[in-house]
Amino acid sequence: MMKKLQFVLVCVAALTGAAHAQTAARFATASIDQGRDQYHRTCAQCHGRNMVNAGTTTYDLRKFPTDQQERFVNSVTNGKGNMPSFKDALSTEQINALWAYVGSRGGKEP
Numbered sequence: 001m002m003k004k005l006q007f008v009l010v011c012v013a014a015l016t017g018a019a020h021a022q023t024a025a026r027f028a029t030a031s032i033d034q035g036r037d038q039y040h041r042t043c044a045q046c047h048g049r050n051m052v053n054a055g056t057t058t059y060d061l062r063k064f065p066t067d068q069q070e071r072f073v074n075s076v077t078n079g080k081g082n083m084p085s086f087k088d089a090l091s092t093e094q095i096n097a098l099w100a101y102v103g104s105r106g107g108k109e110p
């Protein structure tokens, strides 16, 4: 019985390890770093340093679905609710770097 449980735990560890290795290829570390700099210049005043805020009036970016890049680009480009449009302020490359930062949860899930 114990042996079986141990085996299951080893499998779970192996699987989560594999999943992590797979997502590691999604964003380049350089893009995440570029996005982090950009974020702290243009987004942190509302969304909080390192994306930490109460989430009461401003959207909590730590909860943004990491599989919705299109929605991210659209909201940042065109604005949403009380968030201004960044169409004229940011290039496509800068917005993609921001997505690398937000989509990787600040590099925690690269």
Ligand code: HEC
Pocket (backbone or CB within 6 Å): 039, 042, 043, 044, 045, 046, 047, 057, 058, 059, 061, 064, 071, 072, 075, 076, 080, 081, 082, 083, 084, 086, 098
């Ligand atoms: C002036 C304050 C302000 C700034 C600056 C700001 N935001 Fe926002 N942001 C908001 C608010 C408020 C919301 C909630 C909008 C809503 O749903 O009504 C929001 C929502 C969002 C959302 C979720 C949109 C969705 O699809 O639900 C994303 C993603 C986002 N912001 C990213 C960014 C990024 C990236 C930057 C920097 C380029 C940024 N924001 C700068 C105020 C701001």
